[in-house]
Amino acid sequence: MHKFLIRSFVSSLVLLFTLTVAAVAKDVKAAFVYIGPTGDHGWTYQHDVGRKAVEAAGFKTTYVEGVPESADAERVLRQLANSGHDIIFTTSFGYMNPTNKVAKEFPNVKFEHATGYKREHANVSTYAARFYEGRTILGTIAGTMTKSNVIGYVASFPIPEVIRGINSFTLAAQKVNPNIKTKIVWAFTWYDPGKEAEAAKALIDQGADVIAQHTDSTAIVQMAEKAGVYAFGQASDMDKFAPKAVLTSVENNWGPYYVDRVKAVANGTWNQKDTWHGIGDGMVVISDLDSQMPADLRSKVKKLQADLASGKVHSFTGPIYDQKGNLMVAEGKTADDGMLAGMMTYVKGVEGDIPK
Amino acid sequence: MIVDINFVGLIIASIMASAVPLILASCGELITERSGVLNLGVEGMMIIGAISGFALMTVTGSLIIAIFGAMLAGVLISTIFAFLTQTLITNHVATGLALTIFGIGISAMIGKNFVGIPGKEFPVLFEGLKDTIPLLGPILFGHSIVFYFAFALPFITSYFLKKTKIGLIVRAVGDSPESASNQGINVRLVRYACILYGGAMSGLAGAYLSMIYTPQWIENMTGGRGWIALALVVFSTWNPIKILIGAMIFGGLTIIQFHMQAIGVRIPVQFLTALPYIVTIIVLVVISRDSRKIRLSTPSSLGKSFHKDN
Numbered sequence: 001m002h003k004f005l006i007r008s009f010v011s012s013l014v015l016l017f018t019l020t021v022a023a024v025a026k027d028v029k030a031a032f033v034y035i036g037p038t039g040d041h042g043w044t045y046q047h048d049v050g051r052k053a054v055e056a057a058g059f060k061t062t063y064v065e066g067v068p069e070s071a072d073a074e075r076v077l078r079q080l081a082n083s084g085h086d087i088i089f090t091t092s093f094g095y096m097n098p099t100n101k102v103a104k105e106f107p108n109v110k111f112e113h114a115t116g117y118k119r120e121h122a123n124v125s126t127y128a129a130r131f132y133e134g135r136t137i138l139g140t141i142a143g144t145m146t147k148s149n150v151i152g153y154v155a156s157f158p159i160p161e162v163i164r165g166i167n168s169f170t171l172a173a174q175k176v177n178p179n180i181k182t183k184i185v186w187a188f189t190w191y192d193p194g195k196e197a198e199a200a201k202a203l204i205d206q207g208a209d210v211i212a213q214h215t216d217s218t219a220i221v222q223m224a225e226k227a228g229v230y231a232f233g234q235a236s237d238m239d240k241f242a243p244k245a246v247l248t249s250v251e252n253n254w255g256p257y258y259v260d261r262v263k264a265v266a267n268g269t270w271n272q273k274d275t276w277h278g279i280g281d282g283m284v285v286i287s288d289l290d291s292q293m294p295a296d297l298r299s300k301v302k303k304l305q306a307d308l309a310s311g312k313v314h315s316f317t318g319p320i321y322d323q324k325g326n327l328m329v330a331e332g333k334t335a336d337d338g339m340l341a342g343m344m345t346y347v348k349g350v351e352g353d354i355p356k
Numbered sequence: 357m358i359v360d361i362n363f364v365g366l367i368i369a370s371i372m373a374s375a376v377p378l379i380l381a382s383c384g385e386l387i388t389e390r391s392g393v394l395n396l397g398v399e400g401m402m403i404i405g406a407i408s409g410f411a412l413m414t415v416t417g418s419l420i421i422a423i424f425g426a427m428l429a430g431v432l433i434s435t436i437f438a439f440l441t442q443t444l445i446t447n448h449v450a451t452g453l454a455l456t457i458f459g460i461g462i463s464a465m466i467g468k469n470f471v472g473i474p475g476k477e478f479p480v481l482f483e484g485l486k487d488t489i490p491l492l493g494p495i496l497f498g499h500s501i502v503f504y505f506a507f508a509l510p511f512i513t514s515y516f517l518k519k520t521k522i523g524l525i526v527r528a529v530g531d532s533p534e535s536a537s538n539q540g541i542n543v544r545l546v547r548y549a550c551i552l553y554g555g556a557m558s559g560l561a562g563a564y565l566s567m568i569y570t571p572q573w574i575e576n577m578t579g580g581r582g583w584i585a586l587a588l589v590v591f592s593t594w595n596p597i598k599i600l601i602g603a604m605i606f607g608g609l610t611i612i613q614f615h616m617q618a619i620g621v622r623i624p625v626q627f628l629t630a631l632p633y634i635v636t637i638i639v640l641v642v643i644s645r646d647s648r649k650i651r652l653s654t655p656s657s658l659g660k661s662f663h664k665d666n
Binding site: 036037038039040041042045152183184185186187188189191192193194195196197198199201202203205206208217218219222223236240241242351352353355356 | 370374377467468472474475576579617620629
């Protein structure tokens with residue numbers, strides 16, 4: 001009996017101590033679910049840079065990489081929600097349904113889904129970046145810098161995000177140079193350096209002297225460097241991979257948003273919302289402009305960047321026609337977000353058909 | 357489309373450059389398989405070669421150390437496979453698959469610190485002669501040493517297997533290890549050597565990707581080329597010259613379909629993307645349909661373990 005009393009006293013002390021420590025250390029814990037490896041130097045890599053910013057702001061973070069967009073995602077999400085994470089970022093479109101499903105089971109955990117549109121429960125927010133604004137800048141530069149008037153574009157998959165980018169790029173390029181032709185090659189991969197390099201080489205051999213890409217690896221800018229043509233970096237600043245070829249890069253900058261949202265959870269001010277940030281909010285960043293660009297082009301680009309940021313200029317300002325000549329956006333109007341989100345037709349001037 | 361003779365030369369040169377890793381890995385695997393060992397770990401050995409080459413190049417700054425280091429890394433990882441299958445007599449298929457999974461995992465782990473670092477320029481030979489001959493100039497000149505080695509390799513391999521005594525021993529071990537053993541040949545030693553050689557060639561193929569073709573490291577950068585190399589060995593019916601043809605067709609169609617897209621040929625892109633796989637298989641099946649020759653060149657004990665005391 002005596003022993004029992006001591007034992008229970010000690011164990012309750014231990015329990016009390018543990019509870020106290022747990023209560024004191026009740027920091028906000030954030031988790032990130034990635035589609036690819038953090039070593040892709042592209043999409044997932046940039047999300048992980050954002051996660052590191054959260055860590056630097058003093059929060060604990062966890063990440064799971066290479067999570068397939070299937071029932072596995074649900075399992076991972078449930079596991080993360082169960083293990084004391086307060087906010088979970090799911091960073092690929094295909095996590096949309098798993099995120100909403102698991103969110104229903106864990107009303108006290110906040111979920112943030114990237115690039116999706118479903119917010120079925122009060123604890124689900126969505127966020128995405130207006131990368132097409134960056135492509136307006138690239139198109140302006142490409143249309144000015146090309147001498148052959150042939151611009152190559154390596155695309156990944158025919159989804160609205162990519163079509164929107166091609167359209168935004170082409171509209172901007174046509175505006176500064178009505179004679180340009182955008183040749184599009186679909187690589188059907190987000191990253192496969194060998195294939196991307198081959199696609200870029202094919203475009204260069206066919207006379208393209210500026211190459212744009214909507215795939216993730218640095219193989220394309222390196223190929224451009226070798227061939228002596230211009231290119232643009234994707235997702236991160238790729239200048240060091242091809243100092244002569246890269247004129248600028250469009251960077252994905254998730255850090256500020258992530259820090260903001262995790263802080264909101266800590267302060268108890270987190271609320272559901274749908275965020276679609278562009279250059280103005282700093283989610284889309286234009287890297288340094290290369291000095292090979294003439295000074296007047298550089299200042300023009302700077303001004304365009306400022307106007308896109310302030311909303312004075314919109315990437316999709318009418319009149320815009322589709323390939324068949326049908327009016328898509330009337331003169332003086334701009335495309336609304338609904339149209340942008342579901343954009344699956346090429347604008348006039350883009351060659352070829354969208355793969356079905 | 358401008359049909360410029362130099363343009364054709366440029367396309368052929370790109371096709372050849374894309375065929376290099378396939379030729380290297382296939383010719384290595386061919387020797388391994390000819391000795392009766394089926395190593396499905398080509399993809400894993402290739403990616404290990406890719407990260408080792410890139411890491412050594414970044415750390416030491418020496419391209420020579422990097423190239424040989426990548427080959428050595430391929431040898432080392434294939435030693436694991438050799439030890440398991442030859443000494444511990446494990447199943448070839450399961451061990452090979454494990455090797456691939458292991459290779460992809462460990463390369464990602466080593467590679468963490470090498471993401472986002474640009475590669476170095478790899479020297480090319482005879483750059484100045486490129487413009488001297490129309491059409492042939494860009495095809496023959498201005499490539500890396502590994503490129504020239506890859507195109508010599510199928511012929512060397514063919515000669516080795518047909519004309520040399522060691523080549524005969526390798527084939528004997530692959531066809532009938534029992535008879536070879538009775539002749540006093542150390543079957544296990546020969547198979548060890550062939551596995552390690554296959555590892556070295558896969559390592560070199562990986563280094564070509566990460567150091568010469570697309571000089572950078574990213575995870576999974578081999579993108580399934582190891583599996584294509586394996587398929588080439590089978591569909592070429594263990595004939596190195598047909599491997600060369602198969603690799604050229606595969607690389608060729610991958611590149612030509614991009615050109616067709618850029619020209620604006622109205623064929624569904626998905627079909628074009630699948631084309632290299634379909635056509636390569638069809639062509640190799642058609643050129644190798646002589647069943648007598650297939651029987652002659654197929655290593656009869658492929659994938660079967662050999663116990664000396666049976």
